[in-house]
Amino acid sequence: MVGDVGTRHASRVHQNRPSNDSPGPSGGTRVIGLGNLMRGDDGVGVRVTQMLMSRDLPDGVQVVDGSTRGLGLVSLMEGWQRVILVDAADVGQAPGCFVRFTPQEAQLLGQDQHLSAHEAGLRDALLLANALNLLPEEIVIYGVQPASLDWEDRLSPQVEATVPVLVGSILDELQANAADHSASSAHPSTLAKE
Amino acid sequence: MSAVNVNVDVHHLTRVEGHGNIVIDVKNGDLIKCEWQIVEAPRFFEAFLRGRPYTEASHITSRICGICSVGHATASLRATENALQVEVSEQTELLRKLLFHGEMIDSHVLHVYMLVAPDFFGAGSVLPLAASHPEVVMRALRIKKLSGDLCAMIAGRHTHPIAMTVGGFNHLPTVKELLAMRERLVAAREDMDETIALLKTLPWPQFERETEYVSLQKDDEYAFIDGRIATTDGFTYELSEYRKVTNEYLVPHSTAKWSKHNRDTYMVGALARFNNNYAQLHPRAKAAAEELGMAPIVTNSFLNSAAQAIEMVHCVEDGIRIIDELVDRGIEEEPLYQFQGKGGEGVGSCDVPRGILFHNYVIDDNGLIQSANCVIPTNQNHANIEADMRALLPQVLDQPQDKIRHTMEMLVRAYDPCISCSTHLLDVEFV
Numbered sequence: 001m002v003g004d005v006g007t008r009h010a011s012r013v014h015q016n017r018p019s020n021d022s023p024g025p026s027g028g029t030r031v032i033g034l035g036n037l038m039r040g041d042d043g044v045g046v047r048v049t050q051m052l053m054s055r056d057l058p059d060g061v062q063v064v065d066g067s068t069r070g071l072g073l074v075s076l077m078e079g080w081q082r083v084i085l086v087d088a089a090d091v092g093q094a095p096g097c098f099v100r101f102t103p104q105e106a107q108l109l110g111q112d113q114h115l116s117a118h119e120a121g122l123r124d125a126l127l128l129a130n131a132l133n134l135l136p137e138e139i140v141i142y143g144v145q146p147a148s149l150d151w152e153d154r155l156s157p158q159v160e161a162t163v164p165v166l167v168g169s170i171l172d173e174l175q176a177n178a179a180d181h182s183a184s185s186a187h188p189s190t191l192a193k194e
Numbered sequence: 195m196s197a198v199n200v201n202v203d204v205h206h207l208t209r210v211e212g213h214g215n216i217v218i219d220v221k222n223g224d225l226i227k228c229e230w231q232i233v234e235a236p237r238f239f240e241a242f243l244r245g246r247p248y249t250e251a252s253h254i255t256s257r258i259c260g261i262c263s264v265g266h267a268t269a270s271l272r273a274t275e276n277a278l279q280v281e282v283s284e285q286t287e288l289l290r291k292l293l294f295h296g297e298m299i300d301s302h303v304l305h306v307y308m309l310v311a312p313d314f315f316g317a318g319s320v321l322p323l324a325a326s327h328p329e330v331v332m333r334a335l336r337i338k339k340l341s342g343d344l345c346a347m348i349a350g351r352h353t354h355p356i357a358m359t360v361g362g363f364n365h366l367p368t369v370k371e372l373l374a375m376r377e378r379l380v381a382a383r384e385d386m387d388e389t390i391a392l393l394k395t396l397p398w399p400q401f402e403r404e405t406e407y408v409s410l411q412k413d414d415e416y417a418f419i420d421g422r423i424a425t426t427d428g429f430t431y432e433l434s435e436y437r438k439v440t441n442e443y444l445v446p447h448s449t450a451k452w453s454k455h456n457r458d459t460y461m462v463g464a465l466a467r468f469n470n471n472y473a474q475l476h477p478r479a480k481a482a483a484e485e486l487g488m489a490p491i492v493t494n495s496f497l498n499s500a501a502q503a504i505e506m507v508h509c510v511e512d513g514i515r516i517i518d519e520l521v522d523r524g525i526e527e528e529p530l531y532q533f534q535g536k537g538g539e540g541v542g543s544c545d546v547p548r549g550i551l552f553h554n555y556v557i558d559d560n561g562l563i564q565s566a567n568c569v570i571p572t573n574q575n576h577a578n579i580e581a582d583m584r585a586l587l588p589q590v591l592d593q594p595q596d597k598i599r600h601t602m603e604m605l606v607r608a609y610d611p612c613i614s615c616s617t618h619l620l621d622v623e624f625v
Contacts, residue, residue, distance in 0.1 A: 038239070038257045070261070071308055071320070072300070075339040131324035132331060153242055153254070 028060040029177060030080040031170060034087040034122055036068050041095070041146030041159045044166075045086040048142075051167045058178035073125035074134060082138040082177065084170060087122050089143030096158030098144040098166050106141070140173070142166060198223045198591055202599045214611060216602050218587065228587055230580040230606065232448040243566040248274050248533075248557050249360060255553065255568065256355055261304070261612065264297040264345060265546030266553075267355045268419055272542025273553040274360050276433075279538065280531050285523065286362040287419075289348055292516045293355065294418050294544070295509035296344035299337060301547035302464070302502040305610045306389070307334030310499045313604050314396045330392065337385050337506070340378055344513070347371050361531030369521055376517040379510050383478075386507045390482045393503050399601060402493045403585040405578055406457050407466035408439060410545040416467070416474040416508060418545050424470050426491055427456045433541045436552045440569045452577045453569075459578040462549025462571045463609065464501035465492060479508035495582050496608045502547070533561050548572055548610050572611045579609055 033049030035042040045066070052063045066076055066085075077083045091099040108123050122141070129135045144166065147156035155163070200220040215231040242254055251274055256267035268290055275282060282290075308320040311330065317323040324331040349355035350365045357365035367375075410417035411424035423431040423439055431438055439460075442451040454460065468475075468483070472490040475483070482504045483489065488497060537557040544551050549571030556564040582605055590598050 036257065038242070038254075067257075067263075068261075071304060072338055072342055074335055075342055078335075078339070127321055128324060128331075131321050132328060132335070134335075 027081050028062060029082040029084065029174065030077070031061065031063045031084045031086070031174075032066040032073070032076055033063075034066045034068070034073070034085065038151060038153055040148040040150050040152040040154070041144070041156050042088045042149050044088050044144045044146070044155060044159050044163065047155060047163050048086045048166055048170070051163060052170065055167070055171060057171075058174050060178070060181070061174050068121075069125075070121065071125055071128055073122065074129045074132070077125070077129060077136050077139075078134050080136050082140070083136045084140045084142065084173070085122060086142045086144070086166070086170070088146045088149070089141075091143045091145050093145040094158075095145050095147030095156060096162045098142050098162060098169075100140060100142050100169070103139050103141065108141075142170065200591065200595055200598055202595065202602060204599060204603060214606065216583070216599075216606060218583070218598070218602065220587075220591065223591075225584075225587065228580070228584050229447050230576060230583060232450040232576060240566045240568060243555070243563045246563050248278065248555070248561050248563060251555065251563060251566070252358060252360070253356070258568075258570075261301050262297065262546045262548070262551075264293055264349060264355050264358075265544050265551060267358050268294060269542040269544040269546070269551050269553040270555075271358060271360055272420065272544070273540045273555045274542070274557065276540030276542060277538040277555050277557045278360070278531075278534070278536070278540070280361045282361055283528055285520070285526065285528065288516050288520050289363060289366075290358070290419060292513055292520070293345060293348040293358075295513045295516070296341045296348070298418065298509045298547055299506050300341035300345065301610075302506050303334050303337040303341065305547075306393070306499050306503055306506075307331065307337075309607055309610070310604075311392075311396075313600070313607070333385050333388060337382065337389075340382055343378075344375055347375055359530060362528050364530060366525050366527065369525055372517045372521055372525075376514055376521075379514050379517070382510050386478075386482075386510055389503050389506065390485050393500050394486055398494070398500070399496050399604065400494070401496060401582075401586055401589070401605075403495070403582055404493050405581070406455060406460040407469040407491070408455065408460045408462050408574070409467040409470045409550055410543060411470055412474070414474070416471050416476075416512070420543065423543070423550070425455065425460065426466075426469050429456060433543045433552070436541060436543065436554070436569065440552065440574060442569065442573070448576060450573050450576060451569075453574040454577055459581045460574065461495065461578045461609075462545075462574045463498055464505050464547070465495065465498040466549060467545055468492065468501040468504060475504070476508045476511040478511050479504050482507045495578075495605065498608045498610065502610070535559060535561075537561065537564075546571060548612055549574060570612070572609070575609050575611065579606055579611070 031049060031052060033045035035045040037043035037046050049063050049065050064076060066073055069076060093099065103126055108126050144159060144162060147158050198220055200218055202216060202218040204216040217227055217229045217231055219227040239255060239258055243251055252267040252270040255270040256263040258266050312319055312323050315323055315327060320331060347367050350357035357363050407426040409424060410421040412421040423433065423436060439455050440453045441455060442453055445452055469490045469492060486500050488500060537559045539556045542553045551571055552569040554567040558564050583602060586605055590601050
């Protein structure tokens with residue numbers, strides 16, 4: 001198993017930073033939540049983005065609701081240096097647990113050429129973007145194990161409880177990235193020497 | 195012919211939106227079975243709406259489909275507005291039409307390029323097509339980005355139209371944004387020309403079957419929102435009479451409802467609109483039709499995809515026209531509708547990418563939805579899909595089984611069926 005398994009007890013640090021609603025795509029980070037809010041826990045990615053949108057975000061970060069965009073996800077990712085994707089996923093954990101991983105770690109960019117739009121989700125969009133050399137430099141996926149995918153307009157209690165924890169983890173990651181970015185841009189000469 | 199045995203069983207047909215099976219069984223040349231089986235999970239949107247405030251209806255129903263979210267939201271708003279007798283301003287109408295064009299292009303480009311084109315290039319999916327013809331797929335993505343941005347500019351979000359509300363918009367685009375979008379639409383003409391040129395080279399299967407084509411219709415424009423119901427058999431109805439057209443019924447091999455009107459089957463979608471409303475197409479779209487050798491009434495269902503491309507041309511051109519009109523008028527903040535304490539019943543209809551869609555709500559005096567009915571386009575097409583399969587089968591029966599299977603798959607895909615908004619669960623296997 002690769003990736004960090006999150007639990008409801010994961011700690012998080014929430015720092016208040018000024019938000020920036022309209023950063024240019026180059027060099028920035030886009031957080032995209034996927035799923036269908038009417039299919040129970042399938043909507044977890046969208047719920048996470050909804051909560052993130054109400055938080056203060058570091059500069060250069062934009063959060064979008066990718067819903068069920070399917071292959072349209074390729075356009076949503078294009079041009080962004082870093083993309084963080086949040087989606088329901090069978091990650092082999094108990095319902096409500098989430099795993100942070102990269103496409104490489106999960107073999108999502110393999111040789112499988114079978115693609116169907118009725119299931120056109122994250123994997124298909126990543127495959128297409130990869131085939132066209134449009135993948136962002138860095139992709140991080142937060143996969144949340146669902147309890148139920150029935151026709152319901154709410155999350156299961158397990159996944160509902162995970163949402164704020166997951167939001168905290170993503171905020172931590174965004175803050176850490178922002179800190180790295182400002183550190184590197186503050187010492188360009190040092191970096192150049194290295 | 196008498197020795198022919200064919201057994202085609204396509205479970206969960208790929209490159210359609212949802213789950214459908216094609217089952218064909220021919221023994222000694224006799225047709226035993228030819229079915230289009232729908233295995234849609236029952237939908238609960240009508241139940242979701244019951245008891246909810248009318249203000250939530252468009253947001254809930256826009257989640258029915260990630261591809262037709264604007265279409266569902268618009269039909270929902272029109273049903274609510276008709277129930278509550280809300281008048282909408284000319285500016286709202288123009289913005290809704292422009293937004294609708296965005297979604298129409300967005301959906302059509304996905305279907306034509308990502309789902310249909312691979313069949314003609316001998317590619318199993320758009321992935322090998324991306325390797326063999328990257329310029330074709332890049333063009334599709336370019337058009338898709340334009341349409342997605344157009345939707346986001348007006349609706350406030352890429353997929354779900356949060357800015358749309360009963361009576362108008364709670365967020366308006368600026369003139370500057372509109373003008374920037376106009377430039378991009380003008381630039382997109384080249385991609386539209388290339389799209390038509392590409393479609394002209396494709397070997398469309400020869401197939402004709404007369405049927406009744408049903409769509410919205412208006413005298414003064416190519417109708418996507420409101421108007422009357424018109425059919426190529428000469429019937430017209432007010433929107434409130436939609437049940438006289440849809441006549442939903444159940445068949446044993448489908449969990450979705452089917453429809454019939456004057457004949458056993460009818461067809462909705464781009465080809466139906468093309469056949470009913472050719473006169474109202476933009477001249478550039480008519481020129482595209484001529485280029486493709488299409489003039490109404492076209493009875494080859496495979497050409498539904500070509501009609502979609504013609505509609506993309508129309509939407510780009512009409513989008514430019516609408517922006518010009520909006521800029522000339524200037525964008526103004528308008529007061530939003532306030533509930534007047536009186537309910538009612540209303541029908542809203544839009545001709546969404548896959549065909550005519552109806553929403554019908556009863557709202558009580560507290561503003562709560564008492565009942566809702568929603569008839570989606572794909573359900574209206576099911577019977578026609580199966581009738582086409584039955585008509586096409588004898589023409590291809592002498593071909594190898596794989597070829598028969600592929601031709602049948604192409605036929606069903608031509609309808610761009612949206613069977614259900616399935617979940618998109620990512621199945622992860624770690625290395």
